[in-house]
Amino acid sequence: DIQLTQSPSSLSASVGDRVTLTCQASQDITYYLNWYQQKPGKAPKVLIYDASNLETGVPSRFSGSGSGTLFTFTITSLQPEDIATYFCQQYDNFPFTFGPGTKVELK
Amino acid sequence: EVQLVASGGGLAPPGGSLRLSCAASGFTFSNYDFHWVRQSPEKGLEWVSAIGTVGETFYPDFVTGRFTISRQNARNSLYLQMNSLRADDTAIYYCVRRSSKEGTHYFDYWGQGTLVTVSS
Numbered sequence: 078d079i080q081l082t083q084s085p086s087s088l089s090a091s092v093g094d095r096v097t098l099t100c101q102a103s104q105d106i107t108y109y110l111n112w113y114q115q116k117p118g119k120a121p122k123v124l125i126y127d128a129s130n131l132e133t134g135v136p137s138r139f140s141g142s143g144s145g146t147l148f149t150f151t152i153t154s155l156q157p158e159d160i161a162t163y164f165c166q167q168y169d170n171f172p173f174t175f176g177p178g179t180k181v182e183l184k
Numbered sequence: 185e186v187q188l189v190a191s192g193g194g195l196a197p198p199g200g201s202l203r204l205s206c207a208a209s210g211f212t213f214s215n216y217d218f219h220w221v222r223q224s225p226e227k228g229l230e231w232v233s234a235i236g237t238v239g240e241t242f243y244p245d246f247v248t249g250r251f252t253i254s255r256q257n258a259r260n261s262l263y264l265q266m267n268s269l270r271a272d273d274t275a276i277y278y279c280v281r282r283s284s285k286e287g288t289h290y291f292d293y294w295g296q297g298t299l300v301t302v303s304s
Contacts, residue, residue, distance in 0.1 A: 078244075111290040120278055120294035121229070127288050164229055168289040172244035173219075175229035 079103050079167050081176035089184040096152040098179045100165035105145050109169040112141055112150045115178075116161045124163075125150065157183065186210040186293045190279045193298030200269050200302070206262040206279030206295055214257040217282040219291065220264045222275035222300075232277070233264065269302045276300075 080103040090096050100110065108128040113121035123132050125141035128148055138153045152159055160183055165176040192204040204220070220232040233253035234242040241253050252265040262279050276297040283292040 109289070113291075120297055121291070122294070123283075123290050123292055126283070126285075126290040130288075132290075132292070166229070166290075171234075171242050173231040173234075175231070177228050 078172055079106060079170055079174050081165055081167060081174055083163075083165060083176040083179050085179060086177065087180040087182065089182045090155050091184045092155055092157060094155045096155050096159075096181060098150045098163055098181075100143075100148045100150070100176050102146045102148075102167055102169075106167045106169035108144050109167055110141075110143070110148050111166045111168070112139075113164045113166060114159075114161045115164065121164060152181075155181070155183075186281070188279050188281060188293055188295035190277065190295040190298040193277060193300045195301045195303065196269050197304050198269060198271060198302055201265070201267045202269065202300060204264040204266065204277055204279075204298060204300075208260045208262065208279075208281075211281075213255075213260040216284060218253075218255065218262045219280045219282065220251075220253060220262075220277055221280050221291070221294075222273075222277045223297075224272075224275035226272070227275075230275070234282075235262070266300070269300075271302050274300060274302045 082101045084099045110128045112125040115121040129141045140151050162178045162180045164178045187209045189207045217236050219234045235253045250268045254263045278297045279295040280291040281293040
């Protein structure tokens, strides 16, 4: 199975800060990686698919990049409503797997 | 409006069974692939099963032989039959729709989740 590791596991940032999260795959997954946001008590919501494509309706302050084994997710200017946990997910091979998440909090 | 409403969760003893259902509305159900994904504090998000438009199914090793995903297009419904339940199957179970975008595979709509607790 493909393992995904995310770093950091949590971070604190201020409104307006640039926030960058990392997801590393245990093997080459080309660009078959998605990013989800989950707020407490809610289901995850897709933000980025195929490493760098912004889902329809998602604000442009969110972006993703990377290929192979290393991927990044960026919020260019953190907003209060972005407080959530962010997960990466690969679909290069079954079983699909998720990373453990990065919890983003307000400083 | 796309809606996925899961039901059927609850308390089951180890070795017991539960059948989850997911009622879909707001789109043409038969045109989409579906998945079940679960989440627990101990293991995080875990992919549990998938079913394609023509009924092909996929499972991870930890549920193979115990869980069965199925669909009934006439009823716009997705199911997960869970047998031989174990304590570590305790989780919130989400029914999830795969996006129809060609050449990609991501989950564009998630149900609200139904809680399964396996305990004696």
